[in-house]
Amino acid sequence: MTKQISAIRGMNDIFAADADAFDFLISTAEETLKQYGYRSIRLPIVEKTQLFSRSIGEVTDIVEKEMYTFEDRNGDSLTLRPEGTAGCVRAVIQNGLTHNQIQKLYYTGPMFRYERPQKGRYRQFHQFGVEVFGLQGPDIDAELIVLSARLWERLGLENLELQLNSLGNQQARAEYREILVEYLTGHKEKLDEDSLRRLETNPLRVLDSKNPDMAEIVADAPKLIDHLDDESVEHFEKLKAHLDDLGIDYVVNPNLVRGLDYYNRTVFEWVTSELGAQGTVCAGGRYDGLVEQIGGKSTPAVGFAMGIERLAALLMDHDKVPPQAQPDIYMVLVGEGTERPGMVISEMIRDALPDLKIQMNMGGGSFKSQFKKADKSGASYAIVLGEQEVQEHKVALKPLRLDEEQQTVDWDQLCDKLAQLFA
Structure with missing residues (x-):
């Protein structure tokens, strides 16, 4: 018998409820960022090793101990990205995105660090990152913090503490x-x-x-x-004033220094006491010298990254993840000759009402077994198509969650009826 191949330690499959939490978190974050005028950027997973040693710092734990580094066939040293900011900075320099421009960007995807796996900290982990280039005032620092606070509200997360510090110039x-x-x-x-x-x-x-x-x-x-320095003091005081105006509570933590060498002035973290030692779920700050350090023109910059695994764990612990694949309608097909018209009807509904989620029964089964599946699916209504309904060009529309009477509806009136029910 062939030996089963397992996933690499610390690199996990994400499925079922975990995947639902990921999808909900990422889609909510994207909607929030777009409301503030941010655009997405897609970045490579592999970069030249020099990018990280130059940006993160040669003597950081990440570069010294945690990076997945290898030589390709040309002998070039490449690294699986351990974080997202350096790659984003490289991208905006290489593509000329900082020339007399302001860039407000976000990205998401896997990062890689070789460290001891534990809850909330894995060798392949996922981040949602936000970066802004070309703005140097405390107002953009405040915007990043307030939009993250708005995200927690939309996700239904509470008891997250904002910690602030300034590292000066x-x-x-x-x-x-x-x-x-x-x-x-x-x-x-x-x-x-x-x-x-x-x-x-x-x-x-x-x-x-x-x-x-x-x-x-x-x-x-x-x-x-x-x-x-005096300018950093003024910057920090203005940032706190913005947060006070916006009603954002914070704690000044003078020991908050962040683990990467490129930070200056504002640094911040959102932390929770509910995940043990891995309490930071979102962290960032200013890195005004990094663009020039990597080879671009001097450009002010600020950003943050969220740990998706940690936030997903919080969402699941507090039952904040709405069902992601739950249909609105389950189509029950009973008898000969129902499958083909059933598929035509389901596509007709999707064309007319694209926001509705429809699940059509596949694989046959008795009327009773199909209704069990319909009920288990969480759908609000079942559309029943039997041999008689096919002959009469009608369907039975049965409520599954409300105390309403079953209705018989003509095919050509079905979409209008569903639009009324789901208005």
Whole structure:
């Protein structure tokens, strides 16, 4: 017997209720983004490795340990994308989309990181990303936050906390880095192994430590927000004023630094306490230097990414996913000669009423078994077509959810009748 082939660890099949949650989340997000004037962009899954090492940072955990990197037949080093922003920046540069233009874009798809699989964190995971190029004011930062808040409302998600911080400009960060390194070095004997490594490579990431033994060291560390440049302070105050005007609650978290090197000024996260250690469901901020860093002209930029698996888990935990494939009408076909006219009638309805979902019984079956399927489908009405109905060019229209009488309807009047029922 041939041995069964299984999926790769941490790369999962997504189907049934999980797929319904994905579809609902993505379609709702796309509708929300379009309302704010954003357009979609489709990006390659594989990019040159140099793109990520240059943008994310050589000494980040992602580049050092987590990327799926390989050589192709030409000997070029390629990488499965670990995140979406770098590829989006490469695309707008390569296609000339930042020349005297403002771009408001969104994308979705799989990302890849080699890390220990756990709930909400997989080796192939999915993100919905939003990026804006050409706007430098706090108003666009506020728009990204408020549209994400609107998305949570439309999805029916509650108890998400918005955390904010500012990282200042590059010079302010460099000066703060020296202050932080001096502080951490003075407490070196209390640092865990991960923090000791980050002390030499990326000391700001020490502030993001999840180790409870590091909590006191992190709490007493000097705060970057106290060492910001004047322009970043003004930017941050205006952002908070916008959020206050819009009624968006937030918490300033001075230890929020984000894991990628390209961020500056505004950073934010939406977090939940309902998913254990993987509590961040949406995160982003400004990355004004990244376009130039990758080879384009200096262009202000800001964006965020949502973790689809984590948000889908929240939706399912709170029963917020409406049925995605539930038909409005189930067509029951009983007897000889009903299949062909049944298919013609179902297509006639789809032509006239494209918003209605119609499921036609396939594979035959008794009248009783077909009605069981109709009821189980969740449809509001069953259209019954038997041999007599075919001869008379009529159908029986039976309510499945309401206490109404069954009706007999002529074929040529059926679409008008359904339009009235589903108005």
